[in-house]
Every structure is written in C-alpha cells, then in structure tokens.
Amino acid sequence: MDSLITAAARALAAGDPFGALNRVALRSDAPALALRGIAMAQLGDLVRAKALVRSAAQAFGAREAVARARCVVAEAEIALALRDLAWPARRLDAARATLEVHGDQVNAAHARYLEIRHCLLVGRLGEAARLLDGLQPGLLPPALRAVHELAVAGIAMRRLDTQAARAALGFAAQAADSAGIAALAAEVERAVDALHAPAARLLQKEQAERLLALDEVEALFASGSLVVDACRHALREGAVVVSLAGRPVLFALARVLGEAWPADVSRDALAARVFRARQADESYRARLRVELGRLRRLLRPLAEVRATSQGFALVPHHGPVAVLERPVESAHGAVLALLSDGEAWASSALALALDASQRSVQRALDALAADGLVQPLGQGRARRWMSRPVAGFATTLLLPAALPGD
Template sequence: MDSLIAAAARALAAGDPFGALNRIALRSDAPALALRGIAMAQLGDLERARALVRSAARAFGAREAVARARCVVAEAEIALAQRNLGWPARRLDAARATLQARGDPVNAAHARYLEIRHCLLVGRLGEAERLLEGQQPALLPPMLRTVHELAVAGMAMRRLDTGAACTALAQAAQAAGSAGIAALEVEVERAAAALDAPAARLVQKAQAGRLLALGEVEALFASGTLVVDACRHAVRAGDVVVPLTGRPVLFALARLLAEAWPADVSRDALAARVFRAREADESYRARLRVELGRLRRLLRPLAGVRATAQGFVLVPRHQPVAVLARPVETAQGAVDGAVLALLSDGEAWASSALALAVGASQRSVQRALDALAAGGLAQPVGRGRARRWLSQPVPGFTTTLLLPAALPGG
C-alpha cells in the first residue's frame, strides 16, 4: 500500500472524506476506487459510491480475496444506507467469513454489525440479539464499539427497556467521543433524544390525552392497567398480550369501548364508526354481534364485553383502562404508522423496501404512502422505478413504538 492510499484510508477512518479525495480523486487503481467509493458514500452520493465499489471489486485480482471481501462489505453498507433491503445476505456472510479467516477481525465485525442493523430495521429483534451475543465490543475500535452500543440501545428501546437503553447510550456516547467522528456523535445524540421525546398519547375516560415518553409508556405497561395499544394494535395488561394486528374491525371495537370506559357505547355509534353505517339496521346489528363475540373470546383473559340497554360496555379484569394512541394520528390503515416510523430516519425509501420492512403488501404500503402524502407527512422524489419516499418530520416526536418489532412481553 503506497503512502497516498494509506493517508486516504486514515482520513476516511477519521470521517474526513474530502481529505481522502484530495489524495486519490484522480486515481483509478483498485485500492483508490474502493476508497473513492467509501468517500462518496460518506458524502451521501450513494449511487456513485456503489458503482465505484463494484468497479474496485472487479479490479482486484482473484488472489486479493481480502480486498474483494472488503468491497462486498462496503457495498452492503451502501445498500443499507439506500434502504435496499433485498441485499445479498449470502455474499456478505461469505465476505465476513473470509475476513475472519484471513486475519481482519475488525472488518469481519463490521460485516456482522451490518447484518444486525438490517435485522433491527425489519424488526427481527430475536435474530439481532443472537448475532450480538457473539460479539466482543471491548476488542473493537471506538467506532465499532459505538455501533455495538447503538444496536443494543435500539433493541432495548424497541422492547421498552429504557434502563438498558440509557446505559447503552451512555457507553455509545463515550465510545463516540473516543472515536472523534462528529457524525457518529450526532447519531448517538439523536438516539438519546428519542428517549425523552413524546412517543405516544394517553387517552383515558374520554380525555384528550397527554403525551408520554418511552419511560412513561414502560411504566404504564408495568402498572397492570388494561391498555389498548393503538401503536402496535394490541390489547395488554401486565405480561398478557392479545395481538390484533390484521384484525382492524376487532381492534376498532376494542378502542371505542376502551375510550368510552366506564360508560357504554351505543350500537349506532359502534356501527357508524366501525362499519361506516349511517344507522344500525338489523344487518349491521347482526354483524356487530358476530364481531363482538369474536372480540369477547380473544379478550377473555383480560376483559369481558357486556351488552347494555343502549349498546355494549367493556368490563376489565384489571382497572383502570387506557388507550395508548399515536402522538400524531395519521391516515387510516394498518401500516401507515409503521411506514411513517421508518420514513422518519431521514433516508429515502422505495415502496418495495418499506413493504419488506413492514411485512405488508407493496400495494398496502403504496396506499399508506399516498395517504401520508395527502396529509403532508411524506413526499415522493423521482419517477417510476427510481421513485423514493421521504418524510416531512413532525418536530419533537419519536416513532419508536411504531417501528416493526415483537410486542412487549410477547
């Protein structure tokens, strides 16, 4: 490795892409192409970065397995930044194994953390935890220690374990300070701000509700209160969770009954809100009885649903009853909250990547995007296959509760 390549690599490691480009911008040999690609990625020109890294991988000879593996890892990182979630996982795993076997444990660990970040992004928390178990952050440089602690904090926040999240973020801030990379310090600060920002809105006894931070949501779940969670479409009390994802009618009935508790809700009101009927004729009343029967069976461990003279009332086994709503109510639909949460990371997403992350059909995601765009919460960039979506952020709110994840306690 010549002196210019070595100096450019040190500049990139310190987060100085311009310093690296000043040394290698006019060179077209394989190491220079790879470093130029990484520099362009740090500057945000991801398409150009991807092309350069691919060119570098082709330029390296068959005997330069380590260099080619590093290019695969760099390309995977660029794909993650582009939110290209259909990336070649087998190629990355093979590259990681090559790096580990050929004496480059740092880049092998970097490849593993890319896999972990991918799992976090699509809500596979169990797999992310399994991958994290084998890592030894104490042996890593400060930059990767920061990435490790951010991953730990991200999982803890998804699971509403704010104590573990605070500990991990404090360690991430210390490691980022040691790394001396400003962008990394900003990323840690953004993650820490999510702990204090409003994450949900509490609705009780027909009140408008107050905003709760993640720690307050965690305390609410631990209190034994019967919570109808409109962020993750579930009903829970303590450790008992009844998921209603994919059952929009049942969840709408549960939410209406919980918002009115301890009062009842008339049959006409339930039919109008759930079935969008002008009045509850006999057919709607029959359908309402069927749906409430299904809801009653599902909620049996937590609550009953009793008929009254006017309508129906929720009879909880645990009191009080609360509804945990989104901090900002968005368009109607089962996936709009998760889509908005994913868009809030500031990256440009394709609708296909959003569908993969949310676990819904691309058409459902497209409907949610259209509704969010109509409400001024998202905007498209580009046309056709190149179209990407960005969010119009709502200042002061975090969307952690809307991200794909296993239900707390589930």
Template sequence: MDLLITAAARALAAGDPLGALNRIALRDDAPALALRGIAMAQLGDLVRAKALVRRAARAFGAKEAVARAKCVLAEAEIALASRDLAWPAKALDAARATLEEHGDRVNAAHARSLKARRLLLIGRLDEAERALGELCPAPLPPASRAVRELVVAGIAIRRLQTKTARAALARARRAARHAGIPALAAEVESASLVLNTPAARLIAHGEQRLILLEEVEALLASKALVVDACRHVVRDAGTVVTLASRPVLFALARALGEAWPADAPRDALVARAFRAKRADESHRARLRVEIGRLRRALRTLAGVSATKRGFALVPRGAVEVVVLARPIEEKHAALLAFLADGEAWSSSALALALGASQRTVQRALDALAAAGKAQSFGRGRARRWTTPPVPGFATTLLLPPTLSHRLG
C-alpha cells in the first residue's frame, strides 16, 4: 500500500487539497496524477485539473478499468464545475456501469448524482428526478448525501415546492456538517439563501411589493387569477393558459391585470401591445382583433369586457386578479439568471441550458458585456462568461421554464 497516496486521498476527502498536494505534488504516477487533478479542481484551477485527470486515465491503462472509470468520474465533475455541459454524458454512463460491475457502489452512486446535477442545470427536471430515484442515499458518505440533497432541493425550488426544498436543505446541512468540508457547507448555505430572498414582484390594485418564493407558491395555489409574467401564462389554482408564444396577447393580459379592478384605456393598451407612441385607427382596429383573440384564449378563466374608455378583465371564478412579475425585468434576464450563480459559463453551455442557438446567446452576451453586466476571460473554446450575482434577489423565476425558451 502506498502510504502517501492513501494520506493524500484522505486529505482530499476532508476538503484539504493543499495537504494532499504536499504529499504528491512531485509525483507523476497514475494515482498521483489523478489525486493532483482532484486537488487542483478543489483549488479552482479547472483547466489544469482536467489535463491532469486525463493524463491519469491514460496512465492507468486498459487493465485498470475501475481506476480509469474513476478518472472519467472526476473529469465529469470538473466539466460540471466549469459548466462544460456538452461533455459526453455517455462516457459518464459507461463509467458508472463499470463501477457497478466491480462493486464500487459509492462511486457509481456519485456518477448518478453528477448526471442528475447536469440535468437540473439544463432544466430537465423530470429526468433529473428519475436519475435521483435510482440513487439510494443509505450507502453514501456524508459528502455525497449532501450533494444528493442539494439536487433534490434544486428540483423542488424550480418546481416551487418550498417545503420539500427546505427539508432537503436541512438534510444537506446536516450531511455537510458531518462531512466537515467547509466548501460544501458554504454551498448548502448559498442554496438556502434562495428561499430567503425576494423571488418576484406582486402587482395588485395599483401597488407592488417583493415576495419570497414561499409566497409565490402560496399565491399560485390561492383563488386568485394570476397573470404570470415569469412564465408568460395566465393561471388559477386549477387551470393554466400559456401565452408564451403569443407576446401581444400576453402584453394585453398583463396590462389588463395591472389595471384590475379598473379598466385599461385603449391608448395604453395600444402602447403596451404594439409599442406605438400614438394610436391611430389602424392600431385601434388591430386592438379589437387581438382582444377578440385574448377572449378566446382566456375563455375558461376570464372574460374581457369593453368599457367606454377601454377594456377590463372579468375573472370567472377567481376572487381577484394579480400580476406576478420578475424581480428584475430586462431583455436578457434569463441569461443573467444563469450567470448569477457565480460560476464561469461557456456560450455553448448557456445555449444548451436556454434551448437557444449559440449565435443568439453570443449576441446577447456581447450586449451584456457592452452594458457592463457580463465579462469574459479566455479565448476560443476556453472563453468563459461571468457576472456578479443579482444583489438581494433570488433568480429562480428568471430561469426559463422549458428548453424551448428563447432569448428576447
């Protein structure tokens, strides 16, 4: 048994990369290369970490299948940390199968956890949940249990299930404390902040206020008719009408919702829906057509009645009408939401997560950079984008609901 390798591995498991490097920094054998790569990843040098782990995989050779699979696992984790979401998922599945075949259940479970984290990042919540369902937490070490619970919490937060999220974060906090890894404990605390910072703006009766994610969940389960500007839908507790692909109709619905219980003037509706500074007869004729379309779209939820000066929203079963808006509203809010996690993203990873073309994302990033809201470092494929977190706001409701979302 190589005592230095064993000591370095224990140091890494305890979150002490410098202690590990003190033991193996000058060694170039395969186990030392792998551990050096993991240590560099923990220190944040992901480019060097990836190169070391790949060297280790080559050095282990074909006969050491388990060791090579562990290197693939480490490379997948580095890819996730560097937001290289296009990293081949099939390689991770193959490594997991090898680990399971050789009885390494702990690392095989970690592979499933990595797969679930990637699926969560790109918004595939159902698939992430299925991946977690195949992962039994009982045999996992404390650090792996904490990571699993963070994924559970992330899925619950995206689905606005705050009680489930709080319970998962409490379990993650206990597991992280047991693991004794400061970086992991900090990640849990950072995730917990999402539940305690404003997630949206509630607009009702001419007033607006910031509300927490828990209040958003309660609002969507209430008897109110909600014009949801975070998801571009109109909904009550039992019915959802999506207007995501019909921006003019949603603009009218939102204007009527903000004016409720009063009516909205025709000129104001024309300006809101068509962005016209002055309304003429052609605009008014088009407004009547679009109002008719809105009536048909919302017929199960509300009516739209004509008044002397404009139109008013008339809910059928709801007791009131409210508008739920994002805490910040700007052209590239969804893109900023991903960048606000503090990690460095590539444009290709952002395109995958948003379901948009890479060229569209690149144009948006250039616009944000010109406005001083994003910055990049590196060149070519190594180029990464970051931005400071949005101060005082949770970005959950800024994230796109599906992969079909497009940048505005």
C-alpha cells in the first residue's frame, strides 16, 4: 500500500473516520473506495457506505481475493447495522472461508462475530453459542476481544445468566479501554445499561406491581414460584418450563387464572377475557371446556386447573403464582422490543426476526406510529422504523482493522 492508504487504514482502526477521509476522500482506486466506505459507515451514512464498499469489491481484480473478501465482510456489517437481515449469509460465509485460507485470521474472526450477532438478533441462541465456542479471543486484538465478550454477554443476558453477563461486560470494558475506540466503549456502556434496565413487570396478588431488572427476574425464576411468563409465553417453576408460545388461547387462559390466583375466575369472565365474547353462550362454554382440558394436560407437571362452584382456579403444586409481563404492555410488544435497540429496522427485517408476515408487522408499525411510539425514516423500499433510542444491546459499526489493499 502507499503511505496515504496505510495512514487512512490506521486512522480507521483507531476509530478516526475524519482522519481517514482527509487522506483518501478524493481518490477512486479500489483501496481508497473501501476505506471511504468504511469511514462513511462509521460516520453513520450507511447507504453511501454500502455503495462505496460494493464498488470497491468490484474494482479489486480477480487475483485480489483477500481484499474482495474483506469488502464483503464490511458490506455484511453495514447490512447488519441497517437491519437488512435478508442479506445473503452465504456471501459472508464464503468470504470468511477465503480469509481463513489466506491466513487473515483477524478478519475471518470478525466475519464469524457478524454471524453470531445476526443469530442474536433473530433469537438463535444455540447457534450463536456454538459459533462462539470455536473462537479463541486471546489471540485477537483488543477490539475483537471486546466484541467477543459483548457476544458472550448478549447470550448470557438472553438466557438470564446475569452473573456470566456481568463478568463478560467487565472483560469487554477492559478490552475496549485497551483498544481506545470510543464507539466500542460506548457500546459496552449501553450493554451495561441494558443489564440494569427494567426487563419485566411483576404482578402478584395483594402486592403492588413493580419493575424488575434481569437479575431480579433470574431470582424470581429460582424462587420456586410458578411464574406465568408473558414475555416468553410460558409457565415455569425452577427448571421445569411449559412453553405455550404457539398456543395463544391456552396462554391467555393461564394468564387470566394466574392473575386471579388464589381466587377462581367465573366461566363467563374467562370466556369474555379469552374469547372476547360479549355474552358467554353455550357454544363459548363448550369451547372453554375443551381449551381448559388441553391446558390441564400441558400444566400437569406444574399445577392443576381445578373446577370450582363459580368457575376455575389455578392450583400450583408448590409455591405461589406470579405473573411476569413486558415492562411496557402493548399489543405489539414484540415489535417494540426489537426496535428498542435504537437502530433503524426495515419492516421486512422485523418480519424475519419475528417469524411473522410482513403485512402483520406493517399493521403493527402503523398502530405504533399512530400512538407516537415509533417513527418512520425514508420512503418506499428505503423506509426504516425507529423508536426513541434507549439502553439496549445495539450494533455499533466496528469494521475490520486489517483493511483492503494491505
């Protein structure tokens, strides 16, 4: 590389995009295009960055396979920041394999971390953990060690292992300090904020509802209480979990019974709450009996659904019953939860992450926009949706330090 390209690459590796642009802004050769694209990405102009990085990949010759692979890795990270979850993952996998074959282990590891972060965004925790196990962070530069620990913390937070998450974030803070990259340190701080932010709302009979942080949720799950978890649509007691994620009617029944515990709920009230029936006639009562029979069979390891003179009651085998809800209860809480990371999402990416139809996601976004909870940016296919930035596990651009052309 010539001296200007080398200096620009070092500036980007240190998190100084303006210093890099001062050296290559007027050049249009392939290495300069790649560096300009990464600089624009770090400055937040992701659309322009994507075009520049793609142009750089096309400008590199067929013999410059490593440089082209690095451009693909940079484009994949920009796609992740844009929440373009439909970006072809096979391109990133092929680029990672090319980098490994040519001995560029740092950028190959960076590509692997992008795969891991994609898995975290769409909820594939098992796959993310499997990919993470094959990496050796001790051999990586400080910036990637911090990214590794952020990924460890992200998995631990989603699995409610707050002790492991806290330890990983401590290591991430040390690595970010060693790297000296302000954006990286800020991302670690946001992850720490997310660890201490309200994660759920607790409803218990004869007690005022209150917000719980992740460590309090973890303690509740270990307390022996029967938890009706409206965040994950499951009932759990200790290590025993009964998922009702695909059974909305059954979960609605369990939730109404859990909120009323230890009292019972009348048949008419159950029908009105679960089936939204204005008046419970015999057809609703028959359907109620069928659904309660299904619920009884599923909840057998945890509790009974006992008939009373007035209706039905939830009777746990052991401790008390607690109902856990999202911090902000909303009909479109899952969409809000994804948007809470402060990034701009396309409706198609939200549909992929939620495994829902794009039309239903668009209806949810329109409803949330009408309530002032989210806002659109752009028009047509370029439209993205955002909520107000809040503490969360976001993706800051940390593009490769070993850059095209070296």
